[in-house]
Amino acid sequence: MAKDILEKPKGFHDVYFYKPGDDKENTHYCPGCGHGTAHKLIAEALEDFGVADRTIMISPVGCSVFVYYYFATGNIQAAHGRAPAVGTGLKRANPDSIVISYQGDGDLGAIGGNNILQAANRGENITVFFINNAIYGMTGGQMAPTTLLGQKTMTTPYGRSIQNEGYPIKICELLASLESPTYLERVAITDTKHIMKARLAIRKAIKTQIDNKGFSLVEILSPCPTGWRMTPVDAKKWITEKMMDYFKLGVFKDLTKERKPYSPPKMNLNLDEVEEKLGLKEKPPTFPSTMSDIKEQYRNPRIKVAGFGGQGVLMLGNLLAETGMLHDYNVSWLPSYGPEMRGGTANCQVHIDEGQIGSPVVTDSTVLVAMNKPSLDKFEPDVVPGGLILYNTSMIDRKPERTDVEAIPVPATEMADEIGSLRVANMIMIGAYLQKTGILTKDSIFAALDIAIKHKQFIPMNRQAIEAGIEHVKNMD
Amino acid sequence: MTKELIKGNEAVVKGALLAGCKTFFGYPITPASEIAHAAAKFFPILGRTFLQGESEVASINMCYGAASTGVRAMTASSGPGISLKQEGISYAAGSELPIVIIYIMRGGPGLGNIAPEQGDYNQVVKGGGHGNYKTMVLAPNCAQEMCDLTIHAFDVADKYRNPVYVFTDGFIGQMMEPVEFPKARELNIKKDWALLGNRETRDNLVNSIYLDPHELEDHEIHLQEKYREMEENEVMFEEYKLDDAELVTMGFGIVSRILKTTVDKARKKGMKVGLLRPITLFPFPKKQIKDVAEKAKSFLVVELNNGQMVEDVKASIFYSKPVHFYGRMGGVVPSVNELLDKLEEIY
Numbered sequence: 109m110a111k112d113i114l115e116k117p118k119g120f121h122d123v124y125f126y127k128p129g130d131d132k133e134n135t136h137y138c139p140g141c142g143h144g145t146a147h148k149l150i151a152e153a154l155e156d157f158g159v160a161d162r163t164i165m166i167s168p169v170g171c172s173v174f175v176y177y178y179f180a181t182g183n184i185q186a187a188h189g190r191a192p193a194v195g196t197g198l199k200r201a202n203p204d205s206i207v208i209s210y211q212g213d214g215d216l217g218a219i220g221g222n223n224i225l226q227a228a229n230r231g232e233n234i235t236v237f238f239i240n241n242a243i244y245g246m247t248g249g250q251m252a253p254t255t256l257l258g259q260k261t262m263t264t265p266y267g268r269s270i271q272n273e274g275y276p277i278k279i280c281e282l283l284a285s286l287e288s289p290t291y292l293e294r295v296a297i298t299d300t301k302h303i304m305k306a307r308l309a310i311r312k313a314i315k316t317q318i319d320n321k322g323f324s325l326v327e328i329l330s331p332c333p334t335g336w337r338m339t340p341v342d343a344k345k346w347i348t349e350k351m352m353d354y355f356k357l358g359v360f361k362d363l364t365k366e367r368k369p370y371s372p373p374k375m376n377l378n379l380d381e382v383e384e385k386l387g388l389k390e391k392p393p394t395f396p397s398t399m400s401d402i403k404e405q406y407r408n409p410r411i412k413v414a415g416f417g418g419q420g421v422l423m424l425g426n427l428l429a430e431t432g433m434l435h436d437y438n439v440s441w442l443p444s445y446g447p448e449m450r451g452g453t454a455n456c457q458v459h460i461d462e463g464q465i466g467s468p469v470v471t472d473s474t475v476l477v478a479m480n481k482p483s484l485d486k487f488e489p490d491v492v493p494g495g496l497i498l499y500n501t502s503m504i505d506r507k508p509e510r511t512d513v514e515a516i517p518v519p520a521t522e523m524a525d526e527i528g529s530l531r532v533a534n535m536i537m538i539g540a541y542l543q544k545t546g547i548l549t550k551d552s553i554f555a556a557l558d559i560a561i562k563h564k565q566f567i568p569m570n571r572q573a574i575e576a577g578i579e580h581v582k583n584m585d
Numbered sequence: 586m587t588k589e590l591i592k593g594n595e596a597v598v599k600g601a602l603l604a605g606c607k608t609f610f611g612y613p614i615t616p617a618s619e620i621a622h623a624a625a626k627f628f629p630i631l632g633r634t635f636l637q638g639e640s641e642v643a644s645i646n647m648c649y650g651a652a653s654t655g656v657r658a659m660t661a662s663s664g665p666g667i668s669l670k671q672e673g674i675s676y677a678a679g680s681e682l683p684i685v686i687i688y689i690m691r692g693g694p695g696l697g698n699i700a701p702e703q704g705d706y707n708q709v710v711k712g713g714g715h716g717n718y719k720t721m722v723l724a725p726n727c728a729q730e731m732c733d734l735t736i737h738a739f740d741v742a743d744k745y746r747n748p749v750y751v752f753t754d755g756f757i758g759q760m761m762e763p764v765e766f767p768k769a770r771e772l773n774i775k776k777d778w779a780l781l782g783n784r785e786t787r788d789n790l791v792n793s794i795y796l797d798p799h800e801l802e803d804h805e806i807h808l809q810e811k812y813r814e815m816e817e818n819e820v821m822f823e824e825y826k827l828d829d830a831e832l833v834t835m836g837f838g839i840v841s842r843i844l845k846t847t848v849d850k851a852r853k854k855g856m857k858v859g860l861l862r863p864i865t866l867f868p869f870p871k872k873q874i875k876d877v878a879e880k881a882k883s884f885l886v887v888e889l890n891n892g893q894m895v896e897d898v899k900a901s902i903f904y905s906k907p908v909h910f911y912g913r914m915g916g917v918v919p920s921v922n923e924l925l926d927k928l929e930e931i932y
């Protein structure tokens with residue numbers, strides 16, 4: 109536009125150094141295009157508010173993909189429709205910056221529809237300028253979500269029809285139905301009077317962000333003489349007569365007075381505090397190795413724990429691994445995976461080993477803890493000869509068939525019931541296991557309980573159950 | 586530092602926070618959701634940003650925005666979600682933004698299942714999105730590495746201004762193992778390209794458009810230079826009992842763990858077998874594989890997929906030795922004995 113050369117707006121680069129080619133003075137827009145005017149109003153406002161240094165402009169995909177040629181601000185170019193998400197990232201990472209998303213109707217209303225909706229609904233403290241030119245300019249004049257009924261475009265050669273494409277989308281009205289947005293207005297770039305109104309709306313929207321009052325959007329009805337195949341004069345007339353008739357100008361939401369300023373609290377933690385909050389400052393107690401004191405067959409166990417969901421199977425395994433770690437062994441805990449997880453049965457696989465643990469999967473287990481019958485049925489054959497099976501006789505009405513393994517019956521569910529909660533049956537099994545093998549000690553299990561159990565009020569009952577398991581095995585000897 | 590028994594998926598989050606990560610943007614998907622859960626728990630209490638985006642498309646673009654301000658940004662997802670992120674990852678590679686993406690694989694094309702497959706090797710190692718770009722891919726095989734390699738991912742992402750994946754399967758994410766966390770670190774990385782929202786950085790531009798073909802070619806040549814540098818400097822791998830190995834097994838993630846036990850068992854049977862585990866999948870340890878091939882007679886590559894990394898192994902040794910493949914799909918994980926049988930068959 110010749111006009112740009114004569115009076116370069118405030119807030120624009122003096123020379124468009126990011127623009128390739130020899131012409132660094134003129135914009136790339138077609139004669140009569142509304143983008144240039146909208147740019148100018150925004151740039152001036154940023155300068156006038158004194159926030160251009162703090163501003164980051166997001167260039168969309170569309171004719172305004174080169175917003176960054178012109179604005180003397182920080183600039184970023186975003187994927188088609190994603191500017192509100194990019195803006196969210198920018199603003200969350202640096203709440204002191206002023207983030208402006210500049211988008212066309214294809215970008216914002218079609219491909220990026222959900223991104224604008226969700227950013228508005230989060231009340232992101234960003235400002236969006238939405239250029240509604242009822243067409244895809246950049247790609248050669250195809251239908252936009254805002255293309256008017258009957259309007260001919262490259263992809264609606266017979267005119268947009270209600271039956272095939274539906275009605276044009278009214279973005280301001282749509283967003284106004286959300287609680288979160290602070291300021292929504294539709295303006296038009298036609299004559300001086302309307303441009304002055306647009307100027308005020310643009311300023312108000314930017315001010316809303318500067319004041320930390322949340323999401324603002326200005327929809328700008330904007331001429332595209334090239335896409336519409338009209339003269340610039342006819343294009344403005346078409347906006348006035350056709351577009352304004354469907355897209356009513358006006359304020360759709362204005363809570364700028366009511367909304368309280370909000371900016372996220374700043375927290376400057378030192379490194380010690382970071383580690384503290386991550387729970388990395390606590391020193392768990394340590395316990396000596398037991399492996400050399402215990403029978404050969406109990407060393408470096410590969411344990412499978414199985415039962416119904418709700419029997420505390422995963423916790424049982426977790427606690428064994430946790431305790432093993434306190435003895436400074438290598439440990440691994442792997443939960444059952446796949447469809448079984450949501451079905452009724454659960455199992456987990458635990459290694460406790462003096463040496464390195466290769467595969468965390470337990471196929472040939474040395475220990476099986478079976479909390480119910482299906483678990484014994486399924487996993488009994490996998491136990492190695494000389495292995496150990498602890499089985500819950502409250503739920504299993506048969507003995508293990510294997511004669512080459514050690515089998516320890518534990519009426520865990522009944523014992524747990526006596527203590528007062530079926531949920532501690534798993535702890536009874538742990539008590540039985542440690543008394544039988546000696547690989548873990550009562551002290552180390554209790555220490556691990558303190559770490560693994562979040563609700564401290566349950567610790568006494570769990571301890572009691574572990575003791576009961578220990579006594580049960582003692583009485584068997 | 587203290588040791589903690591922790592899931593790999595949670596070790597990632599603590600590692601990221603110790604590495605100074607400021608923002609997490611994610612969208613739930615099994616088996617990566619625990620990462621979002623842990624992030625939602627820990628990021629806010631450290632005054633950092635956790636936000637559940639409206640989709641994976643949104644979350645990667647939020648990372649794109651956050652990373653451009655110079656802060657460390659991350660996301661986490663699995664197959665279907667990573668597919669959606671590919672456009673954003675391509676943009677980040679083109680705009681040279683450091684973003685860490687945690688990828689916990691699941692099974693199958695389409696919705697598949699949530700069992701541990703490795704069918705996404707080609708997707709991340711060969712690009713995934715559009716254009717001539719590469720992402721660095723780190724493949725942990727234990728909870729400790731889930732922490733350590735996440736921290737490393739942030740460092741190399743910043744060093745090369747490039748997206749980096751931490752790429753593993755559901756087993757490694759869900760498994761609990763002891764992790765020794767390193768100390769929290771102060772970050773003094775100068776990013777003079779970043780958009781800081783101040784006067785000094787007012788002329789900065791984060792961008793992947795180059796209309797002029799020559800300019801774009803220059804930009805892409807620059808990107809290829811970076812990838813070459815990664816190949817020169819960033820290869821990581823683990824060797825196990827390779828000194829006298831006649832048969833070299835290879836696998837990454839959970840497979841490498843199963844192979845390690847298999848190698849031990851095979852050795853007990855008198856077979857000279859070793860393990861070469863790539864820790865970086867890109868850059869791929871081509872040179873190391875070639876060196877090993879000088880002495881070895883053959884290779885066995887095991888993957889939980891239809892045979893993806895195996896092609897890179899063959900190419901690394903210029904098809905000079907037999908490279909056998911054993912793969913399971915659908916989330917079926919081979920047992921040690923199954924692999925032992927295969928070893929005996931080809932040894």
Ligand SMILES: Cc1ncc(C[n+]2csc(CCOP(=O)(O)OP(=O)(O)O)c2C)c(N)n1
Nearest residue numbers: 169170171188212213214215243244245246
């Ligand atoms: C993912 C993707 N799909 C399609 C395109 C092609 N494309 C570029 S601009 C555009 C339409 C832009 O129209 P609008 O947002 O209305 O902006 P205008 O050009 O009219 O200012 C399209 C479809 C793209 N760049 N990326």
